[in-house]
């Protein structure tokens with residue numbers, strides 16, 4: 001059974017059909033990139049999966065269970081994590097304290113976190129930092145970190161409640177090209193190790209074609225094509241859809 005099944009979901013905002021009858025599936029351990037020109041419906045699709053928006057029709061299944069219409073927190077509880085376009089960490093806390101905060105939240109102790117974060121599951125937090133290659137910087141305040149390192153800390157935080165599925169909304173926005181590939185290589189390694197599925201949106205074609213196992217292409221709210229990176233790059237309809245957008249589908253030499 002697929003980890004995630006999106007079945008015929010649609011969402012309109014007034015007269016704008018942001019997402020129209022989209023279906024796709026994602027397996028455990030797999031990275032699926034959702035790509036498309038601006039306004040194609042990527043963020044709307046993310047919000048439909050994460051519960052921030054309710055679909056007009058269709059359903060979303062997680063491990064076969066219908067999660068459509070559940071609140072975001074309930075969906076998170078069921079094992080759907082999320083990272084955002086702009087990394088969300090507490091700048092004044094240290095790296096390890098940020099992960100400890102995420103563990104407190106996962107343990108439903110968020111209301112008593114402030115004085116207690118520093119004492120909560122420190123060794124588990126350090127183990128998560130090791131997974132993202134940030135253990136050596138555990139005691140630094142997040143405010144001192146390079147942006148690429150903040151993104152790694154955010155990834156460790158997202159792993160704190162052991163998600164089955166991780167939604168990454170433009171995870172590499174604002175990063176240098178080399179850092180982008182490195183971050184998604186890391187996400188891919190972690191996905192394989194934990195058998196966690198990753199659904200991500202991405203504008204960098206190097207990252208998409210280098211790191212995704214499969215690619216789904218949205219155009220004007222519709223699913224135009226879905227397949228391996230090789231299939232998508234060779235698809236004439238996809239090339240046509242990207243013409244004039246300034247994006248290049250050919251892999252950079």
Ligand SMILES: Nc1ncnc2c1ncn2[C@@H]1O[C@H](COP(=O)(O)OP(=O)(O)OP(=O)(O)O)[C@@H](O)[C@H]1O
Pocket residue numbers: 013016017018036037038039040041042043044045
């Ligand atoms: N809350 C909203 N109210 C009205 N229209 C919206 C809303 N959210 C999205 N839309 C419209 O729905 C369409 C799809 O938007 P969406 O943000 O999902 O696209 P996207 O593929 O994520 O775009 P981008 O790459 O620019 O982030 C667009 O026409 C957008 O203007």
